[in-house]
Amino acid sequence: xxxxxxxxxxxxxxxxxxxxxxxxxxxxxxxxxxxxxxxxxxxxxxxxxxxxxxxxxxxxxxxxxxxxxxxxxxxxxxxxxxxxxxxxxxxxxxxxxxxxxxxxxxxxxxxxxxxxxxxxxxxxxxxxxxxxxxxxxxxxxxxxxxxxxxxxxxxxxxxxxx
Ligand code: ADP
Numbered sequence: 001x002x003x004x005x006x007x008x009x010x011x012x013x014x015x016x017x018x019x020x021x022x023x024x025x026x027x028x029x030x031x032x033x034x035x036x037x038x039x040x041x042x043x044x045x046x047x048x049x050x051x052x053x054x055x056x057x058x059x060x061x062x063x064x065x066x067x068x069x070x071x072x073x074x075x076x077x078x079x080x081x082x083x084x085x086x087x088x089x090x091x092x093x094x095x096x097x098x099x100x101x102x103x104x105x106x107x108x109x110x111x112x113x114x115x116x117x118x119x120x121x122x123x124x125x126x127x128x129x130x131x132x133x134x135x136x137x138x139x140x141x142x143x144x145x146x147x148x149x150x151x152x153x154x155x156x157x158x159x160x161x162x
Contacts, residue, residue, distance in 0.1 A: 002030040005085040005116065008074055011036050012044045013150045014055045015132055017091070017124035022059060024118050025087045031064050033081065038071040045133055050153065057149035075109035086115045091125045133158075 005025055011018060011034070025032045036051050044051070052067050059065040070077040078084065086106065088099055103115035120127075127145055136142040136154040143151045 003028075003085075004031045004033065004083050005029040005087050006033045006035050006074075006078060006081065006083050007087040008035040008037055008070065008077075009088075010042065010044060010129065011051050011055055012046055012129050013051060013132070013146060013153065014058055015124070015127050015129055015146050015150075016144075017089070017120045017127035019058055019147065020120040020124050021087065021089045021118050022062065022065060024120075025116075026062050026064050028116075029064070029085070031066065032062075032087070033083065034059070034065060034067050035074075035077065036067065036069045037074075038069050040071070045157070046153075054147075054150045054153060058147040073109065075106050075113070078106075078110055078113055084113050086113060088115055088117055090117045090119055091127075 005028070007022065007025060009018065022032060022034060034055050036048055036055070038048050046054070048069055052069065055067045059067070074086065078086065088103070090096060090099060099117065106113060106115065132142055132145045133154070135145070137158050141151070142154045146154065
């Protein structure tokens with residue numbers, strides 16, 4: 001039986017920290033579905049299509065990665081996909097509060113699921129999509145924080161807004 005996991009998130013945009021987790025998950029699972037959340041109550045900088053494209057382009061070298069979208073409850077999406085394992089990241093202790101709450105609620109809604117927490121390489125523990133956008137908006141090069149296709153889109157987006 002092949003082992004499949006889902007890595008859900010906003011990925012607005014995907015960072016090298018997210019990609020570090022994707023690589024780690026690929027070593028543990030046969031297939032990884034990176035699921036971009038399209039929750040309309042959350043305001044995103046990039047469209048769903050752009051967020052998907054950035055992940056696809058960043059994961060070209062990883063054939064076991066598939067990119068998908070979901071809206072609504074993660075628990076319902078898991079049931080629909082018949083997948084039981086969710087990957088989430090823990091960077092620092094402050095992530096734990098939110099992640100613990102979410103994993104507990106998801107388990108309540110879907111009792112046979114498991115959330116697997118992975119830690120990124122320590123060079124990425126400070127990386128967050130919001131921080132990367134802030135840096136790019138201020139005109140600093142984002143290349144250390146995101147893959148080349150994402151850096152190009154960030155430059156284009158924030159240059160156009162000036
Ligand atoms: P969400 O809005 O669902 O939190 P994010 O894209 O911000 O979406 O994060 C998705 C997941 O990736 C979360 O579990 C988050 O902790 C993790 N994550 C975000 N940035 C990093 C990073 N630099 N290193 C490792 N994990 C990260």
